[in-house]
Amino acid sequence: MEPFTTTTAINCILILLLIHSATAVTVAPPPTATSPTSSPPSSSSSSSSSSSPTTPLDPKQITALQSLYIPTTTHNPCTQPSFHNATVCDTATPFRHVINLRLTNCSSDLTLSTGTLSSLSTLTSLSFINCHVPIVHFPSSLSTNLRSFTSINSLNRLTGVFLSRFRNLTQLQIIGDTIRTSGIHIITSNIKSLNSLTLSNANISGLLPRHWNSDDDPKLMKQIDLSQNRLNGTIPTSLTLLENLELLNLSSNQLSGEIPVSFGDLASLTNVSLASNALSGSIPGSLSSMSRLVHLDLSSNSLNGSIPRSISEMKGLKYLNLEKNNFHGVMPFNASFIKRLTVFKISGNDNLCYNHSSISKKVKLGIAPCDKHGLPIVTAPVADGPSSAGDLSSDDYSDDGGDDGKKKNGDHGPNKVVVGVAITLAVAIVLIIFLVMLSKCCGGRCCCC
Ligand SMILES: *[C@@H]1O[C@H](CO)[C@@H](O)[C@H](O)[C@H]1NC(C)=O
Ligand SMILES: *[C@@H]1O[C@H](CO)[C@@H](O)[C@H](O)[C@H]1NC(C)=O
Ligand SMILES: *[C@@H]1O[C@H](CO)[C@@H](O)[C@H](O)[C@H]1NC(C)=O
Ligand SMILES: *[C@@H]1O[C@H](CO)[C@@H](O)[C@H](O)[C@H]1NC(C)=O
Ligand SMILES: *[C@@H]1O[C@H](CO)[C@@H](O)[C@H](O)[C@H]1NC(C)=O
Ligand SMILES: *[C@@H]1O[C@H](CO)[C@@H](O)[C@H](O)[C@H]1NC(C)=O
Ligand SMILES: *[C@@H]1O[C@H](CO)[C@@H](O)[C@H](O)[C@H]1NC(C)=O
Ligand SMILES: *[C@@H]1O[C@H](CO)[C@@H](O)[C@H](O)[C@H]1NC(C)=O
Ligand SMILES: *[C@@H]1O[C@H](CO)[C@@H](O)[C@H](O)[C@H]1NC(C)=O
Numbered sequence: 001m002e003p004f005t006t007t008t009a010i011n012c013i014l015i016l017l018l019i020h021s022a023t024a025v026t027v028a029p030p031p032t033a034t035s036p037t038s039s040p041p042s043s044s045s046s047s048s049s050s051s052s053p054t055t056p057l058d059p060k061q062i063t064a065l066q067s068l069y070i071p072t073t074t075h076n077p078c079t080q081p082s083f084h085n086a087t088v089c090d091t092a093t094p095f096r097h098v099i100n101l102r103l104t105n106c107s108s109d110l111t112l113s114t115g116t117l118s119s120l121s122t123l124t125s126l127s128f129i130n131c132h133v134p135i136v137h138f139p140s141s142l143s144t145n146l147r148s149f150t151s152i153n154s155l156n157r158l159t160g161v162f163l164s165r166f167r168n169l170t171q172l173q174i175i176g177d178t179i180r181t182s183g184i185h186i187i188t189s190n191i192k193s194l195n196s197l198t199l200s201n202a203n204i205s206g207l208l209p210r211h212w213n214s215d216d217d218p219k220l221m222k223q224i225d226l227s228q229n230r231l232n233g234t235i236p237t238s239l240t241l242l243e244n245l246e247l248l249n250l251s252s253n254q255l256s257g258e259i260p261v262s263f264g265d266l267a268s269l270t271n272v273s274l275a276s277n278a279l280s281g282s283i284p285g286s287l288s289s290m291s292r293l294v295h296l297d298l299s300s301n302s303l304n305g306s307i308p309r310s311i312s313e314m315k316g317l318k319y320l321n322l323e324k325n326n327f328h329g330v331m332p333f334n335a336s337f338i339k340r341l342t343v344f345k346i347s348g349n350d351n352l353c354y355n356h357s358s359i360s361k362k363v364k365l366g367i368a369p370c371d372k373h374g375l376p377i378v379t380a381p382v383a384d385g386p387s388s389a390g391d392l393s394s395d396d397y398s399d400d401g402g403d404d405g406k407k408k409n410g411d412h413g414p415n416k417v418v419v420g421v422a423i424t425l426a427v428a429i430v431l432i433i434f435l436v437m438l439s440k441c442c443g444g445r446c447c448c449c
Pocket of ligand 9: 330355356357358370371372373374
């Protein structure tokens with residue numbers, strides 16, 4: 001009797017489940033029914049393909065593309081998306097011309113020639129991405145036509161003078177390729193209409209430019225990324241005149257001195273990193289007037305003083321990294337502020353502490369709680385010397401935090417286990433009762449349905 005009724009009960013449940021999944025399948029819309037008949041999506045730039053779909057590409061340029069191993073017969077270089085998105089054309093007649101060229105993952109026997117580049121002087125955008133080609137002379141027709149130039153892990157033997165000949169650029173991006181130059185000013189003083197400058201991991205030394213787009217409008221510049229170079233000296237106050245700057249990345253250089261007091265004048269900034277330099281002094285209070293700031297990274301410097309409370313009033317902030325500095329005093333951030341951020345890092349500031357009446361000790365910040373005078377409580381049985389061996393003592397703090405956390409968990413641990421077991425038992429009992437009742441019901445008629 002017993003095993004028989006339970007198996008019928010299980011059968012009942014299985015049947016119910018089957019009925020359920022069957023309805024689910026019939027309700028679900030047929031996913032790919034229309035795909036065989038649908039026509040290929042029309043190209044994004046409708047003007048370039050629909051206005052003159054049959055206008056051929058300039059034969060000179062076809063030859064040039066072939067010499068760069070870009071297919072021209074199996075794929076039409078002017079149809080979007082083109083092969084590897086390497087080419088974009090204009091709509092000129094009688095011949096179309098290539099205006100964007102992107103060379104990616106080039107074969108090792110690819111060579112550029114000045115002749116090829118001359119044929120391609122209609123280009124306004126040229127990118128080399130993982131394309132190690134020996135650099136050649138760029139004809140001036142091409143140099144002055146280019147609006148955007150990119151080299152990522154590609155061209156070697158770049159120089160500041162070479163790049164400064166692209167004098168009509170609005171965007172220049174060099175990442176991972178060494179640039180030999182006496183300073184970035186060689187580039188910025190010759191390219192007047194630049195609005196986005198990325199020279200990252202390019203082994204550039206020297207000072208930051210004192211002037212940007214000198215003769216023209218300081219409102220032009222939107223993005224500056226000079227990270228991972230060997231730039232030294234201070235951050236010039238003139239940088240803070242770039243009122244439309246949205247991104248500033250000066251991280252991983254050897255910059256020293258203080259952050260300019262007028263830094264907050266950069267009212268359009270959304271993302272800024274000054275991380276991993278040798279900056280000193282305190283965070284200027286003007287920073288809090290940067291109302292659009294989303295991402296602030298000042299980590300791994302020698303900044304000191306107390307952290308301005310006004311930072312906790314910056315509503316848009318999502319990323320805040322102040323770790324590995326020399327800040328002191330009571331950290332001005334409460335739990336609700338920290339919760340709103342996606343990244344918050346504050347450890348490695350040995351003289352900084354948090355008010356444990358506004359932040360639970362369970363939140364692991366990597367800094368010590370404050371005593372009633374606003375000084376870090378050193379709980380570890382470790383010799384004093386507040387600023388000596390910074391790394392060691394910060395480890396002590398985080399170990400303390402960890403121990404606290406573990407103790408708390410230890411206190412709650414048994415309770416949690418008991419609760420867990422109780423819930424499991426209750427669920428099991430309810431299930432058994434359910435099964436028994438089902439089996440009785442099914443014993444009477446054919447299944448509960
Ligand atoms: C280039 O190579 C990288 C990795 O080798 C790959 O992820 C990428 O898709 C390639 N790009 C193109 C356009 O072939
Ligand atoms: C070409 O670009 C489009 C849109 O930018 C992208 O969706 C597509 O994956 C790219 N194709 C290749 C082969 O890189
Ligand atoms: C490039 O800029 C110069 C001024 O530096 C200007 O005379 C010239 O017309 C521009 N060339 C193009 C193709 O826009
Ligand atoms: C970087 O530049 C220095 C001299 O300025 C040179 O000694 C060093 O070899 C360069 N490093 C690379 C990777 O090019
Ligand atoms: C700055 O550049 C570094 C490396 O070049 C990068 O990891 C970091 O995300 C950048 N930060 C910002 C704010 O753009
Ligand atoms: C700016 O920072 C935010 C938050 O960290 C990030 O999501 C976003 O990608 C960054 N924007 C740029 C252009 O780096
Ligand atoms: C911060 O450091 C600067 C020099 O780097 C020093 O002159 C100043 O007294 C320090 N301020 C505090 C509050 O420690
Ligand atoms: C946390 O700090 C913010 C900004 O300083 C403040 O507006 C808010 O009231 C504080 N919240 C609590 C719970 O104290
Ligand atoms: C910590 O916060 C409480 C209440 O928010 C306040 O009364 C106390 O003065 C604060 N302690 C320190 C050291 O700032």
